[in-house]
Amino acid sequence: MKGNNQNKADSNYQLSTVNCKGISKAYGNVQALKEINIDVEAGELYGLIGPDGAGKTTLFRILTTLILADKGTATVGGFDVVKEYKKIRSSVGYMPGRFSLYQDLTVEENLTFFANVFGTTIEENYDLIKDIYQQIEPFKTRRAGALSGGMKQKLALSCALIHKPTVLFLDEPTTGVDPVSRKEFWGMLRNLKEQGITILVSTPYMDEASLCDRIALITNGQILKVDTPQNIVAQFDKILWGVRGNNMHKLLTDLRLHPAVASCFSFGDTLHVMLNTNELTTTSLTTWLSEKGHQNVRIAPIEPNVEDCFMELTK
Ligand code: ADP
Numbered sequence: 001m002k003g004n005n006q007n008k009a010d011s012n013y014q015l016s017t018v019n020c021k022g023i024s025k026a027y028g029n030v031q032a033l034k035e036i037n038i039d040v041e042a043g044e045l046y047g048l049i050g051p052d053g054a055g056k057t058t059l060f061r062i063l064t065t066l067i068l069a070d071k072g073t074a075t076v077g078g079f080d081v082v083k084e085y086k087k088i089r090s091s092v093g094y095m096p097g098r099f100s101l102y103q104d105l106t107v108e109e110n111l112t113f114f115a116n117v118f119g120t121t122i123e124e125n126y127d128l129i130k131d132i133y134q135q136i137e138p139f140k141t142r143r144a145g146a147l148s149g150g151m152k153q154k155l156a157l158s159c160a161l162i163h164k165p166t167v168l169f170l171d172e173p174t175t176g177v178d179p180v181s182r183k184e185f186w187g188m189l190r191n192l193k194e195q196g197i198t199i200l201v202s203t204p205y206m207d208e209a210s211l212c213d214r215i216a217l218i219t220n221g222q223i224l225k226v227d228t229p230q231n232i233v234a235q236f237d238k239i240l241w242g243v244r245g246n247n248m249h250k251l252l253t254d255l256r257l258h259p260a261v262a263s264c265f266s267f268g269d270t271l272h273v274m275l276n277t278n279e280l281t282t283t284s285l286t287t288w289l290s291e292k293g294h295q296n297v298r299i300a301p302i303e304p305n306v307e308d309c310f311m312e313l314t315k
Contacts, residue, residue, distance in 0.1 A: 016042040016166040016198035018063060022072035025058050025221075032058040033221045036072070040200060045193045047212035048202040049306070055221040056202035057097055060171045063200070064094045077166055090118065093165035095156050097172040097202075103145030107136055107155055110144050111162060118163030128195070129158045132188055150181030157188065168192065170201040174208065186211045206307035217310050224313040232309050238262065239275040241282065242302040245294050254292050258285070263311055272308055 018040035025033040033055045040046045048056050061067045063076055065085035073080065079087045101110050108122075111133070115122050126133075136154050139147065144155060153173060160168060170189075174182040186208065189199055193213075201212070209215045210229045217224040217232070225232060243264075245251045248271065255264040255273055262276040282299040289297050 016077055016196075018046075018074075018076050018167060018198065018200060020059070020063070020072065020074040023059070023062060023069045023074055024071040025055075025062065025067070025069050031221055033062075033069070036221075036223055038216055038223065038226065040198060042198055043193065043196055045189060045199045045201070045211075045213045047209055047215040048200065048218055049204075049206060049209045049215050049310070050202075050218035051204055053220075054218045056218060057171055058221075059218075060094070060096075060169050060200070060202065064092060064169055065089055090163070091166050093160035093163070093168040095160040095168075095170045095173055097175065101144040101152060101156055101159065104143060106141050106143055107147070108140040110155060111158055114159040115162045120163050122162065125162055125164045128164055129161050131191060132161075133158045149177045150184070153177055153181065153185060154188075157185075161192070165197065167198045167200070170199065172202055172204065174203060174205065182208070206305065206310060209306040215306070217306075217313060219310075219314055224310070229306055232306060233304055236304040236309050236312060238304075238312060239278055240302055240304050240308060241273045241275070241285075241299050243271040243273050243285075243297065243299050244269065245289070245297040247294065251289070251294060251297070254289065254294070258288065260285075263315060265307075265311055267305075267307065270302075272302065272311075274308070274312065 018038070020036050020038045023033055023036040024031070036059060048059065050056055058067070062069045063074055063081060065081050065088050068082065075081065076088045077091055081088060102113065105113065111122055132154050136147070136151050139151065144152060147155065157173070160170070174185055177185065189201065193199055203209070212229060214226060214228050215232065216226045243251065243255065248266070252264055252266060252271055255261050255271060260275050260277045260280040262274045264271055264273045285299055286297050
């Protein structure tokens with residue numbers, strides 16, 4: 001059994017890798033991408049993690065052959081993005097950041113449309129989308145424009161999958177989607193990965209990074225680091241404390257003034273404080289803060305998350 005799977009993986013290998021070498025792209029004076037190198041393995045769930053304006057959409061548009069890079073080369077499924085763009089277009093699925101659906105068409109009409117464009121039918125590839133599409137099928141006569149964010153997302157994913165792509169590009173698929181639908185969506189991606197599809201997904205949400213096999217941290221058109229989320233977190237070697245108090249805004253401002261504080265950022269209801277020394281104790285920091293009028297200050301060492309690592313790398 002194991003041998004069969006291995007053979008299957010080998011024969012699909014060329015079909016579903018993604019490689020970029022020295023990809024650069026500028027819009028006028030804006031250098032959107034600078035010398036990007038990535039190698040996505042067949043069957044990986046690979047995350048492109050970075051804030052707005054980092055260059056994620058530009059890279060996806062180059063890889064899906066919608067725009068040309070100024071410099072560098074890239075292949076998707078072994079096909080060159082310039083010379084063999086037609087082969088790429090028929091073998092990849094792309095879910096753009098802004099929903100690509102036709103708002104005036106119904107759920108079913110949207111799906112039929114995308115199936116027709118790729119010369120297939122809903123029935124032919126129903127197996128692949130079944131788990132996702134079944135959740136919106138009861139609303140198949142509803143106009144796409146009248147669907148909730150989570151339902152639109154499921155329809156857009158079904159449309160991107162209907163021609164059975166070998167590689168799937170998802171540009172910020174969970175932006176503007178409620179937390180429950182976001183969680184469900186990542187469950188669906190895991191299932192698709194199990195079926196052998198290579199998935200590149202971009203997100204500005206750092207908490208989603210830990211759900212990928214490997215991630216590339218990107219900002220200002222440059223990749224800072226590529227590794228598994230676990231390795232990225234394990235390589236964080238600074239002292240990190242979580243700090244809470246009565247006046248969080250003033251606490252943030254004051255902590256940034258302390259000479260031993262390398263950085264301080266707000267994460268939900270806690271401030272993450274990275275130190276530039278191991279000499280400082282929590283007691284002395286508490287005393288320093290109470291002298292500045294802070295009450296009920298609680299300080300405790302915490303484990304870093306991917307966002308802490310991102311902040312550290314961008315410093
Ligand atoms: P992200 O998807 O990470 O938000 P983008 O690839 O959309 O990043 O944008 C990268 C940079 O390129 C940003 O500074 C953005 O303003 C700029 N940019 C993107 N598209 C265009 C365009 N069509 N014309 C000019 N600048 C653009």
